[in-house]
Amino acid sequence: MNKSPRYNNANMFWSTGVPPATEKAGETPALHWKPREGDRSMVSANARSARELIPPKNGSVPGGYQISTVDLYKSYRKGAVEVPVLCGLTLGVRQGEFLAVVGQSGSGKSTLLHLLGTLDAPDRGQIHYDGRRIDKLPAAARDHLRNRQFGMIFQFYHLLPELTTLENVLAPLMISHGVLSYLRHRGEHRARAEALLATVGLGHRLKHRPRELSGGEMQRAAIARALIAQPDLLLADEPTGNLDQHTGQEIIKILRTLNRQQNLTIVMVTHDRAIADQADRMVRLANGRIEARDER
Amino acid sequence: MYKLLLCWRYLRTRYIALASIVSVMLGVAVMIIVNSVMQGFTSEMQNRIHGIISDVVFEAKSLDGFPNAEWHEERIRQVVGDQIAGMTPIVSVPAMLYYQWRNTTMACQVQLVGIDEKTQSQVSDFSRYLQHAANRQAASFKLRDGGYDVRDHQAGPEAPERVQMQDAGWPHRRKMAELNAWQARMDAARRPAASSPAPPAVARSPLSQKSSAPAGKLGAGGSAPAPQVDPFAGHPVAAGSKAGSDFDPAKEQYTGVVLGIAMVSCRSSDGQEWFRALPGDDVTLATATVAQPPKLTSDKFTIVDLYESKMSEYDANFVFMPIGKLQELRCMYNPTTGVRNVNAIAIKVKPGVNIDEVRDKLQKAFDPDGYFYSVSTWRDKQGPLLAAVRMETAILNILLFLIIAVAGFGILAIFYMIVVEKTRDIGILKSLGASRSGVMGIFLSYGLSLGLVGSGVGLAAGLLFVRYINQIAKLLGWITGRPVFDPKIYYFYKIPAVVVPTTVAWIVAGALCIAVAASILPARRAAKLHPVEALRYE
Numbered sequence: 029m030n031k032s033p034r035y036n037n038a039n040m041f042w043s044t045g046v047p048p049a050t051e052k053a054g055e056t057p058a059l060h061w062k063p064r065e066g067d068r069s070m071v072s073a074n075a076r077s078a079r080e081l082i083p084p085k086n087g088s089v090p091g092g093y094q095i096s097t098v099d100l101y102k103s104y105r106k107g108a109v110e111v112p113v114l115c116g117l118t119l120g121v122r123q124g125e126f127l128a129v130v131g132q133s134g135s136g137k138s139t140l141l142h143l144l145g146t147l148d149a150p151d152r153g154q155i156h157y158d159g160r161r162i163d164k165l166p167a168a169a170r171d172h173l174r175n176r177q178f179g180m181i182f183q184f185y186h187l188l189p190e191l192t193t194l195e196n197v198l199a200p201l202m203i204s205h206g207v208l209s210y211l212r213h214r215g216e217h218r219a220r221a222e223a224l225l226a227t228v229g230l231g232h233r234l235k236h237r238p239r240e241l242s243g244g245e246m247q248r249a250a251i252a253r254a255l256i257a258q259p260d261l262l263l264a265d266e267p268t269g270n271l272d273q274h275t276g277q278e279i280i281k282i283l284r285t286l287n288r289q290q291n292l293t294i295v296m297v298t299h300d301r302a303i304a305d306q307a308d309r310m311v312r313l314a315n316g317r318i319e320a321r322d323e324r
Numbered sequence: 325m326y327k328l329l330l331c332w333r334y335l336r337t338r339y340i341a342l343a344s345i346v347s348v349m350l351g352v353a354v355m356i357i358v359n360s361v362m363q364g365f366t367s368e369m370q371n372r373i374h375g376i377i378s379d380v381v382f383e384a385k386s387l388d389g390f391p392n393a394e395w396h397e398e399r400i401r402q403v404v405g406d407q408i409a410g411m412t413p414i415v416s417v418p419a420m421l422y423y424q425w426r427n428t429t430m431a432c433q434v435q436l437v438g439i440d441e442k443t444q445s446q447v448s449d450f451s452r453y454l455q456h457a458a459n460r461q462a463a464s465f466k467l468r469d470g471g472y473d474v475r476d477h478q479a480g481p482e483a484p485e486r487v488q489m490q491d492a493g494w495p496h497r498r499k500m501a502e503l504n505a506w507q508a509r510m511d512a513a514r515r516p517a518a519s520s521p522a523p524p525a526v527a528r529s530p531l532s533q534k535s536s537a538p539a540g541k542l543g544a545g546g547s548a549p550a551p552q553v554d555p556f557a558g559h560p561v562a563a564g565s566k567a568g569s570d571f572d573p574a575k576e577q578y579t580g581v582v583l584g585i586a587m588v589s590c591r592s593s594d595g596q597e598w599f600r601a602l603p604g605d606d607v608t609l610a611t612a613t614v615a616q617p618p619k620l621t622s623d624k625f626t627i628v629d630l631y632e633s634k635m636s637e638y639d640a641n642f643v644f645m646p647i648g649k650l651q652e653l654r655c656m657y658n659p660t661t662g663v664r665n666v667n668a669i670a671i672k673v674k675p676g677v678n679i680d681e682v683r684d685k686l687q688k689a690f691d692p693d694g695y696f697y698s699v700s701t702w703r704d705k706q707g708p709l710l711a712a713v714r715m716e717t718a719i720l721n722i723l724l725f726l727i728i729a730v731a732g733f734g735i736l737a738i739f740y741m742i743v744v745e746k747t748r749d750i751g752i753l754k755s756l757g758a759s760r761s762g763v764m765g766i767f768l769s770y771g772l773s774l775g776l777v778g779s780g781v782g783l784a785a786g787l788l789f790v791r792y793i794n795q796i797a798k799l800l801g802w803i804t805g806r807p808v809f810d811p812k813i814y815y816f817y818k819i820p821a822v823v824v825p826t827t828v829a830w831i832v833a834g835a836l837c838i839a840v841a842a843s844i845l846p847a848r849r850a851a852k853l854h855p856v857e858a859l860r861y862e
């Protein structure tokens with residue numbers, strides 16, 4: 029019920045703003061699906077209660093960053109030996125920025141992304157998001173952040189094999205809604221997921237299982253899933269790592285368009301310079317910290 | 325929502341998990357079947373015991389009984405009169421029964437019960453178990469002129485016919501009298517007089533005193549040839565033989581007795597019943613008098629009906645006769661004062677009356693210390709038997725529930741495998757914001773739905789089995805060539821089965837609990853998985 033303003037709004041938006049699913053190949057799909065300014069404030073009551081767990085903004089955002097880390101340390105313990113992965117990593121990403129983090133395999137890129145996405149906790153240091161510290165949040169608040177604020181894309185797509193493409197895209201909404209409220213809004217949810225899949229070029233693969241899709245298609249589905257909850261930040265872990273060059277380029281094009289048209293903040297890690305070059309900014313991760321501030 | 329969807333998909337795609345609940349299913353089905361059959365037997369037995377014993381029995385501790393039943397009844401009425409529906413005096417004593425069968429004397433130990441046939445039916449189901457429709461209406465110790473049930477009236481149409489019962493009653497008695505007379509004449513003709521010590525026909529005839537025969541005549545009927553099987557039935561024999569001078573067995577009867585059916589019958593494996601004695605045959609009963617020192621006393625009686633309660637303990641033991649006759653036989657009757665002794669008074673209470681309360685009141689009023697009288701309910705009387713059945717049921721239930729518990733470990737193992745297999749998916753769900761409890765919920769509801777499927781199918785299978793239990797028993801008997809439910813052993817034609825809904829509900833609930841309990845450990849493991857570890861898992 030309390031979701032309805034937001035969804036009505038979104039619905040109206042969909043009814044007017046969705047581009048026709050039949051788009052000519054090669055054309056960049058118009059991804060203007062993001063709710064306009066102000067929509068974000070209309071969150072549901074239970075979402076708000078989970079949000080209250082997140083500490084309020086204290087003053088201004090540090091350095092004006094949307095997400096930033098200060099002096100992050102993370103090491104893995106292998107028996108008695110401690111393997112340091114991140115040693116004093118400091119990084120800031122502004123709202124609407126498309127940042128590429130490059131580094132060799134094993135340099136700790138995935139570790140960094142997991143820390144940003146609150147899937148793991150740093151040994152030392154701080155992570156701020158929207159001016160709030162998020163590295164020491166209680167589990168419920170972190171779940172909420174991942175569900176509503178962050179979208180994540182992985183190298184191995186990580187779709188659920190038992191669900192169809194459409195259901196995979198709907199999964200974040202199923203997680204955030206109880207059975208009754210999900211069923212009540214099922215029609216809207218479905219329409220949105222279908223439209224989203226159409227915009228990433230998967231409108232014809234709704235009922236397919238992940239194993240019946242190609243790598244590129246799976247990654248598109250993963251992108252649609254990451255976007256369904258209308259996140260503020262997209263975390264992409266080598267999204268093209270498993271794809272051929274051409275398909276990889278298409279995926280990057282989609283991300284690029286998202287960033288341009290919706291002002292979506294994207295942090296993408298990759299070991300591929302050619303891919304990283306298409307970002308706004310590129311930093312290099314080596315020896316557990318950011319080595320080069322901006323390579324361009 | 326995702327919990328239900330994933331749980332449903334796992335259910336649909338992982339048939340190995342369904343294999344793990346087959347044992348849950350079997351356990352539930354078997355428990356339902358066993359409980360229903362046990363309950364069927366128990367309630368059948370309880371009904372019969374209750375019907376035979378009546379509600380409350382007021383009895384003397386001594387076999388000699390207590391005098392003046394009327395005074396006691398009056399007193400009982402004073403104490404608990406408003407709760408009583410009926411009373412009847414009873415004399416009960418161990419005795420020996422003798423009867424002729426194919427040239428041999430059969431003897432068996434019985435419990436001789438003297439009853440007042442007028443009031444007996446007020447307190448117990450005695451008359452309901454008799455074989456003549458008119459006796460079931462109003463029990464009588466007069467031999468009936470045929471019309472005894474040829475088919476067991478308590479069984480359905482599937483019961484085989486008791487062909488011998490066709491001419492039970494006076495026709496049978498006349499036929500036997502003719503046969504005996506013919507046999508006597510043959511013997512007399514074959515052997516010249518005085519050559520043998522005691523020709524049977526001669527030995528039989530002096531038995532014709534109608535009451536209080538002196539002791540010591542037991543062996544008298546010993547050698548009388550009396551083939552009672554029907555091959556001779558068709559033979560034309562000279563009618564109207566007069567063996568005794570003052571007693572004509574073809575026209576007169578001795579005092580009537582009702583024999584428990586199991587004493588004189590046996591069943592072949594096809595369920596056909598054969599009788600060694602029929603209503604119309606004569607028997608000899610011997611017992612002890614109440615005098616000190618006790619003397620043996622015996623007399624001849626005529627079977628007037630057979631008693632079939634289908635409780636083998638009773639059907640093989642009880643012989644009923646008129647109470648007055650038994651009192652005279654045992655010298656419980658004082659001819660000068662007219663006071664008669666009885667052993668017990670059976671009491672029927674009004675519906676809804678607490679019989680334990682009646683028992684306690686009577687015991688307190690008559691004999692609080694229990695020196696001379698004991699008052700007991702039908703439940704007390706058969707307490708050990710009922711307790712044994714309850715015990716058996718309980719042990720069976722525990723054993724069978726262990727089957728379901730073992731099934732629980734199967735579920736546990738398979739769930740662990742599934743959690744390991746789904747490690748990556750659990751990481752994905754957590755990266756999408758699923759909470760610990762949500763992930764745990766997937767596997768708990770998976771366990772619950774497996775339990776639901778298992779116990780649901782088990783429930784249906786169990787109920788169907790119970791519904792068609794007799795057909796299944798017949799089929800099994802046909803396949804194995806040996807009857808599963810042998811009518812030679814049991815006096816029921818059908819397996820009695822009663823489904824108690826609360827029992828079934830408990831069984832299903834127990835199975836569900838086990839299924840959920842078995843999924844708790846794997847579900848906790850899934851919930852505890854670190855998302856990063858899970859995502860890196862390949």
Ligand SMILES: Nc1ncnc2c1ncn2[C@@H]1O[C@H](COP(=O)(O)OP(=O)(O)O)[C@@H](O)[C@H]1O
Nearest residue numbers: 104105106113132133134135136137138139140
């Ligand atoms: N669970 C773990 N236990 C021990 N070492 C780990 C674990 N996870 C990652 N590492 C190590 O941390 C380093 C960084 O890993 P990762 O962040 O995946 O690198 P990248 O994504 O840049 O290839 C690697 O050397 C890896 O071996």
Ligand SMILES: [Mg+2]
Nearest residue numbers: 137138139266
């Ligand atoms: Mg990596």
